[in-house]
Amino acid sequence: MRAYLDHNASAPLGAEARDAMLAALGMCGNASSVHAEGRAARAIVEKARRQLAEAVGVSAGQVVFTSGASEAAAHALSPLLRVSGNEIPVSRLYVGATEHACVLAGGRFSPEAVEILPVDASGMLDLAALERALAAHDATAGSPMVAVQLANNETGVIQPMEKIAGLVHAHDGFLVVDAVQALGRIPFSPRELGAHFVLLSSHKIGGPQGAGALILANGTISPVPLIRGGGQESFNRAGTENVAAIAGFGAAAAVAAQSAGEMGAIAMLRDSIETGITTICGEAGNKAGAPVFFGRDAAGGRLANTSCFAVPGIKAETALISLDLAGIAVSSGSACSSGKVKKSHVLEAMGVDDELAACALRVSTGSQTTGSDAEAFLGAFRNIVTRIAA
Numbered sequence: 468m469r470a471y472l473d474h475n476a477s478a479p480l481g482a483e484a485r486d487a488m489l490a491a492l493g494m495c496g497n498a499s500s501v502h503a504e505g506r507a508a509r510a511i512v513e514k515a516r517r518q519l520a521e522a523v524g525v526s527a528g529q530v531v532f533t534s535g536a537s538e539a540a541a542h543a544l545s546p547l548l549r550v551s552g553n554e555i556p557v558s559r560l561y562v563g564a565t566e567h568a569c570v571l572a573g574g575r576f577s578p579e580a581v582e583i584l585p586v587d588a589s590g591m592l593d594l595a596a597l598e599r600a601l602a603a604h605d606a607t608a609g610s611p612m613v614a615v616q617l618a619n620n621e622t623g624v625i626q627p628m629e630k631i632a633g634l635v636h637a638h639d640g641f642l643v644v645d646a647v648q649a650l651g652r653i654p655f656s657p658r659e660l661g662a663h664f665v666l667l668s669s670h671k672i673g674g675p676q677g678a679g680a681l682i683l684a685n686g687t688i689s690p691v692p693l694i695r696g697g698g699q700e701s702f703n704r705a706g707t708e709n710v711a712a713i714a715g716f717g718a719a720a721a722v723a724a725q726s727a728g729e730m731g732a733i734a735m736l737r738d739s740i741e742t743g744i745t746t747i748c749g750e751a752g753n754k755a756g757a758p759v760f761f762g763r764d765a766a767g768g769r770l771a772n773t774s775c776f777a778v779p780g781i782k783a784e785t786a787l788i789s790l791d792l793a794g795i796a797v798s799s800g801s802a803c804s805s806g807k808v809k810k811s812h813v814l815e816a817m818g819v820d821d822e823l824a825a826c827a828l829r830v831s832t833g834s835q836t837t838g839s840d841a842e843a844f845l846g847a848f849r850n851i852v853t854r855i856a857a
Contacts, residue, residue, distance in 0.1 A: 469795070473829075481674070481722055483718040484718045487718035488712070488714055492711045498708045514714075519717055530682060530683075532679070533704060535669075536647045539681040542703075544560060545691055559611050561584055561601070561613045562583060563614075565586050565621075591766055592615060601634060615628070617645065618770050641663045644665050650668075650723055651723030667679055667680040667681075674715045677709065678709060694706055726834060730771040734772075736836060741758075741776070744758050755780065757779075758778045759776060776830075778852065779822070786828055786851055795844050795847050799829065810824060811827060
């Protein structure tokens with residue numbers, strides 16, 4: 468039996484989500500139609516909207532369903548916002564250097580209007596650099612927008628959102644928070660984050676792939692629509708709703724909202740894995756380098772389920788192939804690129820040298836991960852280290 472330790476890439480589909488999807492797939496009807504079949508489809512969508520809204524502490528009307536978090540990011544990162552019915556220009560986007568690729572791409576901003584902000588060696592955003600950038604912003608050209616991950620997908624590092632939000636609000640800016648990895652893992656609400664927009668994804672929490680959401684934290688502020696056409700999603704996002712995927716997303720969100728109590732046990736499992744890695748490398752003596760755990764010393768802490776580490780001399784590509792053959796699924800970082808192992812922009816931004824970064828692996832667990840899964844990984848990893856050290 469394989470051990471799946473790549474939940475940050477995509478969590479296994481939960482039973483509740485699967486059941487909700489199967490029920491939705493058994494129905495016909497367009498959720499915008501007024502007949503009985505259409506109303507039944509609409510009821511499924513609105514139930515899911517309420518489930519997601521309750522999971523993050525907003526009203527249902529603040530939830531806009533999308534095809535995923537990448538679309539939600541492209542929607543939110545807009546140089547034109549609607550504020551109380553008026554269009555407000557946003558002239559510059561400021562993003563952390565360790566953001567997900569869909570945010571680093573800048574959404575609808577031109578490349579010259581996007582400024583990358585540095586992070587420290589632990590992956591925490593440089594708040595002084597953010598403050599300088601906002602202080603130097605030309606407000607006559609338009610408002611500033613800042614986009615930051617609540618928790619990083621590769622290292623799990625958690626950003627100090629209260630401080631970030633304070634700076635953004637002090638300069639009359641707009642804050643976009645990527646909470647994709649945080650949902651179901653750390654408690655938050657858009658209001659507590661001080662966010663204007665929050666990005667969410669279904670398949671990171673045990674829902675289906677191909678569904679996401681943009682949370683409008685302030686009901687009077689929204690981006691101009693990215694996808695235009697019909698009046699779906701209260702005229703925020705045109706296109707016929709993917710009822711089955713949305714149903715699964717809602718069911719997964721309801722489960723995720725109840726999962727906060729599991730994080731202590733998940734953190735203990737992560738720590739036991741890291742202890743095991745350290746022990747294995749120590750037993751190899753000077754033939755294997757000491758492991759480096761990225762972001763472990765970050766002031767804001769890490770997600771309980773995430774460990775990003777490197778053992779000098781053990782290339783990630785070699786380790787990934789060996790682990791996969793041994794029935795273990797882990798990652799070398801983000802799974803949102805070509806499927807090939809390549810240099811991590813996150814580790815590069817943290818100042819990790821290329822040679823060490825090429826050895827980085829990410830283990831990310833979930834509620835379905837067992838102690839046996841951890842033992843299987845450590846056993847396979849021990850074999851890799853033994854071969855390299857021989």
